[in-house]
Amino acid sequence: MKLPVPIHHLKRRAKLLHRREQIPLHAALDRIATAEGYRRWSLLAARQPVASVATALYRRLDPGDLVLVAGRPGQGKTLVSLALAAEAARAGRRSAFFSLEYTPGDVVERLRALGFETGELAGFFDLDCSDAISADYVGAALAAAPAGTLAVIDYLQLLDQRRDRPELSRQVGDLKALARQRGLIIVLLSQVDRSYDPAAKPFPDITDIHLPNPVDLRLFDKRCFLNGGEIRFEAAA
Incomplete structure (x- = not known):
């Protein structure tokens, strides 16, 4: 899958979500990954080289x-x-x-x-x-x-x-x-x-x-x- 934005932008979104909703950072990362079509953040990160x-x-x-x-x-x-x-x-x-x-x-x-x-x-x-x-x-x-x-x-x-x-x-x-x-x-x-x-x-x-x-x-x-x-x-x- 091709990410529409660079991964560091997605990480920034996750940090904002983490602060805004006061949820653990790993949960925020997983939620962002799900929105991009991945089951977990670790699978999205696999796109990296x-x-x-x-x-x-x-x-x-x-x-x-x-x-x-x-x-x-x-x-x-x-x-x-x-x-x-x-x-x-x-x-x-x-x-x-x-x-x-x-x-x-x-x-x-x-x-x-x-x-x-x-x-x-x-x-x-x-x-x-x-x-x-x-x-x-x-x-x-x-x-x-x-x-x-x-x-x-x-x-x-x-x-x-x-x-x-x-x-x-x-x-x-x-x-x-x-x-x-x-x-x-x-x-x-x-x-x-x-x-x-x-x-x-x-x-x-x-x-x-x-x-x-x-x-x-x-x-x-x-x-x-x-x-x-x-x-x-x-x-x-």
Whole structure:
């Protein structure tokens, strides 16, 4: 579908709707998307050149990397990460998507929004939406994964929501060790604090990551921040 106006104009409309009707911003974004013929804002955002962004980003990732992809709801974290997984498959490498947020149907819908059918990725792409996902679970699932496999975990703040899971800081440390020891690329999606104001700065940064429980964010080798259909990449010092 062709948008009648640029996406940043639609985002402006959503912000006005959010203020005028005092509804959550993500709900305002979804309402604007519906008016343009899309079920959700994330599907409208898929019109942006996600595939080309993912291709450029994938080339900057190396086996052994622990990567953070962060943004507010509706900014395309899931789409970018799925495009990364598809890019890995295109390169002949395995990829996996672990989600504590979405159902398999949700993920398939987003893949289709990017122009992919799951059959195209058969043998290279694994999808897991189990409620049991944790660092240990991911490690066991990737026990036979070859070096270079890209794994996405959706998302950071849900990893320790169950009381029988280790604390979040330990799990992130375990994931970093897993990536380094096995030569995997592990991507963690993350929420951004609601206090982040895009009018004050164009992209969120490491200080805006929502952390209900403490985590040493220096564990991440590379970080990506999304806002307004654009992405900022940085490598940890």
